[in-house]
Amino acid sequence: MTRRIFFLLIATLAACAPMQPAQVSQPAAQSIPAEAVLDSQLNEQVVKVLITEKLLLGDNQINLETTIFKPDGDGPFPLLVLSHGSPRGGEAERRTMKRARYIDQSREFIRMGFVVAVPMRRGCGHSEGNWAEDFGGCSHPMYYKAGLKGAKDLIAVVNYMKKLPYVDGRRVVLAGQSAGGFASLATASMGFDGLMGVINFSGGRGSIRPDFICEEHLLVDAMGKYGSTSRVPTLWHYSENDHYISRGVAKMMFTAYTKAGGRGILVMQPAFEKDGHLIFSKKEGIPYWLPEVRKFLTSLGLILD
Numbered sequence: 001m002t003r004r005i006f007f008l009l010i011a012t013l014a015a016c017a018p019m020q021p022a023q024v025s026q027p028a029a030q031s032i033p034a035e036a037v038l039d040s041q042l043n044e045q046v047v048k049v050l051i052t053e054k055l056l057l058g059d060n061q062i063n064l065e066t067t068i069f070k071p072d073g074d075g076p077f078p079l080l081v082l083s084h085g086s087p088r089g090g091e092a093e094r095r096t097m098k099r100a101r102y103i104d105q106s107r108e109f110i111r112m113g114f115v116v117a118v119p120m121r122r123g124c125g126h127s128e129g130n131w132a133e134d135f136g137g138c139s140h141p142m143y144y145k146a147g148l149k150g151a152k153d154l155i156a157v158v159n160y161m162k163k164l165p166y167v168d169g170r171r172v173v174l175a176g177q178s179a180g181g182f183a184s185l186a187t188a189s190m191g192f193d194g195l196m197g198v199i200n201f202s203g204g205r206g207s208i209r210p211d212f213i214c215e216e217h218l219l220v221d222a223m224g225k226y227g228s229t230s231r232v233p234t235l236w237h238y239s240e241n242d243h244y245i246s247r248g249v250a251k252m253m254f255t256a257y258t259k260a261g262g263r264g265i266l267v268m269q270p271a272f273e274k275d276g277h278l279i280f281s282k283k284e285g286i287p288y289w290l291p292e293v294r295k296f297l298t299s300l301g302l303i304l305d
Contacts, residue, residue, distance in 0.1 A: 173198070
């Protein structure tokens, strides 16, 4: 009986003790993953780009994991910021994304004389913070606002890169695949000093399953809004068998963009493997888009043949 009273007393005291607040923190930026050894031939390095995230309880300073490739030499070289897409699989898949490098594609841009920066946007891979580009529900997606959220990350990376001694901040090109292409066009709609052009590879949002986009007319409307304030040339690449952004939707987006005042060239590539949405991200797709990209960058005075 005495022992039972003793244990009851201990349990009562434990229940009355003040609870310690839970320790909540954002996912920390981590070191370079072991599966991605730095490529010394491309002068590869990984940096953390600081960005301020606005939260209800105040500002939060977070880091974006960013890969940099550069040509040999001191420069200054023109800058190309290359942006990744977003997986369909949701939060868990975004958090487990490997560091985007696009190593074969980046090598082509380095051969053309560019420094290449490949950022992981908020909430993706080892970048800190919450995913900012959620467009909401499928019944009324807010594509326009989602793109501007991604643009904030890209502008932070551009500002960081401009401070590096080997970067010519007066010559900047944005490029991106899928959601990264969409974010690049959104960034161009805001504009910044030194931006010379945008290359959009299969850009878009809202494909939650193959051959389906949530309220595609709202995606077209968003592109029109971006085009109305963009002031730089753009190059758009899509494929005939893209199962994320169909040929028809690509043409409607481009028409809305250019009718609103945006300047652009649309290139419809032939069918590529099983899904043309991957025409940029796969090495085998390089011969399809490289000639038009070289022509576009040459027209901007960024490649001297």
